[in-house]
Amino acid sequence: MGRNSLQSFLVFLDELAYQCNITLQQSDILDFLNEEKYDLAVIDAFNPCALLVVEKLGLPFIAFFPGLFLNARRVRMTGPVSYVPVFGSELTDRMDFFGRLKNTFMYLGSGVVDSMMDERFQKVIEEHFPGDSRPSIDDLHLKAELWLYNIDFTIEFPRPLLPNVQYIGGLLAKPAKPVTADLEDFISASGDLGFIVVTLGSMLSSLPDLEFLKEMNDGFSKIPQKVIWRYEKKRWPKDVSVAHNVRLVDWLSQNDLLGYPKVRLLVTHGGMNSLQEAVYHGVPVVGIPLFGDQYENLVRIKAKNMGTFIPPGQMKAENFAKTLQEIIENSGYKTAAMKQSVIMRSRPFPPDQQLLGWVEHIIRSGGGGHLRPYSYQQPWYQQLLLDVILFIFSCVALIIYIIVKVIRFLIHLLCSRKKQKQN
Template structure:
């Protein structure tokens, strides 16, 4: 249609996709790839595994996804399913939590779009929070996708909450198939950002979906990270790296381990201190994430796009971008030179050998 558009990511930047869609540099030596759960400081073996993962992603994308681009264009379908033609990229990240990395001028960070000061809570919530006393309340949610939970996992969570002196708000669509102790309140909806802003919330047990992570960071709430899939492992690692969360493995988790993890983040003051510090960094900005996003969208409208921010690398295919064609030519030139040098040396050696043999015969005669 020729209308400029802005690409928006609901998660943090995916390094290999950023390289392909906006040509953003992503060195796998220190920029963790999605689903790896890696930190930005890696051992040699971790870097080997991480590099192999990045290479696999790039190969699969170029072999499976990219070849369909021309076919989609022929049939009038959107040929830029990963926003390759976007004028601007808005990424749901902030370096208060994310690992530092290079970004191009047409990429802007707007992490925390759903965050903000907590609004006044309904009396029902106020009464429950205040009834918890000094022990406070633990907020537990597995996100909007957790529509149900099997009996074994429900029993695991219920068993952990039974060991806590705190009260628990459990966000769950449906009834848990487990016996609950009186300190647990099960609801199918919560005003999550508003609850996290209340001082009675002492810890947030969460699957690490991106929006909830930013809300917890904004309000400085320590977390127990229970990642389930996709980018959640990476989000959890960032929280652990910043010292504001404990990460647990749902596949091996027991009630006692979960209760101990919750106790740790509440009783150890370093977790709250780190959460408060990261919160201060996130908030320390002249513009809110929403204002920042609006500013740049209006910028694109005013200038009928943002071509001047676009990298020329986008006009290169993956072989040109990685200089594989240049490397191949230089390698061929080097091999050719070495062959010529070898042949020249061999001819010189043979000539010298013949000359030496001829002079030796003359002397002997």
């Protein structure tokens, strides 16, 4: 509740910077890694500290990013703001005038936000890198041999990509395995009505907000389907009775349950892996976004007509139950989900093959320099063609100046001749 603000994220980055400083102080571990003589590092580039660690080790690296292209500006992968929504805008690729206006202002402000993020690591850089070779977080993004994104265009909106950017979303989505015997019995009791899978991600195994929990529980009690809800039983409030159709489990195999024929819906926080598994199995979604990229992810699910989402502050039992029933009973959502499933499953190359193939390619070719555009080496004014614009403007201004001077001269000449005739 209320933790999705920029200020909260900056506080989170302060914590990552604090941990990064401790990490870079572990000289024995860094020395050990140096002695191993690795050819290549594969890092999770969401945490800027990973970039600083590989820079300290002097290793070439492949950067993996866990979700949407939210760092596209840093990778010089910015697309036209007329149809590529900026992260945080909660816009789709089909914007009206005011949507494009909002997107433009957010794009202009994104550089300021990135600078605020980088400031959190400035003291770490000053402490652990000598003054003549201090890197910047922004420049380190451009040193990656390759960028791999955990995203797929069944969810993300189409946009231009650079050769050194590949998407490998759906690594965890795969054909379902049989569920456990006790869950099989519970699902069988649902009959033709089927069941719902509920999980709010690995980071939130229980809900600390009692009223929020009650509204969700009451909402489930108003629908006829069975509900399998991942929730730590020991943390369930003793004064709240679990709804009659709900089965609490401490852990569940989400991919296997989503592949079960009787599944009707996934209720999720909107994490990227959960959504990709839902797409793979063609399961509609009702999202409850909590923080991070979850709002943006679910905007895309709604735009693809695979489901909808309810912000936490709007969670009320009646509306929740009504939304669940609408998504289950309206066949259009299931049809859209199955369409996206066909698209994902029919990709020419599975994501695991893409991942291995690209890593091997980078190693064999001695790096990804042939994939990186020359723009990485250009100063900003050349990338924006400001020098060209200035030259053209100067030429046009000079031509206009000459034309005006010639016209004034001709006018003066004609006036002089006219006076001579009169005299």
